[in-house]
Amino acid sequence: MSRLTDAHIEQLDREGFLIIPDFITGDELKRLQEAQRRVLPTWEEVRDKPPQDQAGNSLLSCFPHEEMDLYQATMGEESIAFARKWLKTDAIHMRVGCLIARYPGHQGGGKGSDDSGLHIDNGNNSLLPMSEDLREFGQIGFWIHLEDVAANQAPLRLIPKMHGKDMTQNVPLVCTGGTLCIFTNYSWHSASSYTRADGQRFTWGYSFGRADHCWEGFRHYTQHGKGSPVFQAFIGSLTAKQRELWRFPAAGHPYYTEQTLALLEEQYPGWNSDEYRIGPSEGAG
Secondary structure (H helix, E strand, O other): OOOOOHHHHHHHHHHOEEEEOOOOOHHHHHHHHHHHHHHOOOHHHHOOOOOEOOOOOEEEEEOOOOOHHHHHHOOOHHHHHHHHHHHOOOOEEEEEEEEEEEOOOOOOOOOOOOOOOOEOOOOOOEOOOOOOOOHHHOOEEEEEEOOOEOOOEOOOEEOOHHHOOOHHHOEEOOEOOOEEEEEEOOOOEEOOOEOOOOOOEEEEEEEEEEOOOOOEOOOOOHHHOOOOHHHHHHHHHOOHHHHHHHOOOOOOOOOOOHHHHHHHHHHOOOOOOHHHHOOOOOOOO
């Protein structure tokens, strides 16, 4: 039974975001924490020369990150089914996957109810302005904190939809490790400053959009079909139906011939060409 229900769809529609503690736990949480730390350096590792992405003392790392566990975790059936229901179609694409680090000294959108950094993630994710009536013209994001986030560690500040842009009503994403936050690129939110003297705030996330919305996207991964061994192995490990989430043509597409299938087997270790020889694949992604 899925932990993401129709009630969550209604809540996301009403409030603009969901916060679900303990979505990832136990051995899975530990494994993903370790993978995340292989991508994102701790404060102790960078304090002498902090990275300067996104307003300083911050790091943004997008696909490909070469961590198989993180790639595989994006394929959770619950999140994919939820995204399809939210976007009102089974034909969806993975948009982007990122890991973010915030470190001491990072100056985000301010503190408390300061609205200087208030924004939606639409102008940098779509050519089209926000639609107030059709949610499927947005994209849905799954933002996971694999480690605890305290109030002084630059928590994301989210505004419930019913409060418009009123930052006095913001909800800081202070949470324990394993918490899932779902929001869209139409959700009003703001960064905040990292005021603690030590530690770091790590975030891992990914998003989906409709496959027929070619005007959308933040940072694509289509340039990484070669030169990214772990990503290539991940693609090779998927079923034909799952690969459709990653922009691959469906089985039965005229592109697939014996010539192209031979090259795909070479490029993506584990690629099963038989799925493409027997016609369109069936089943859930």
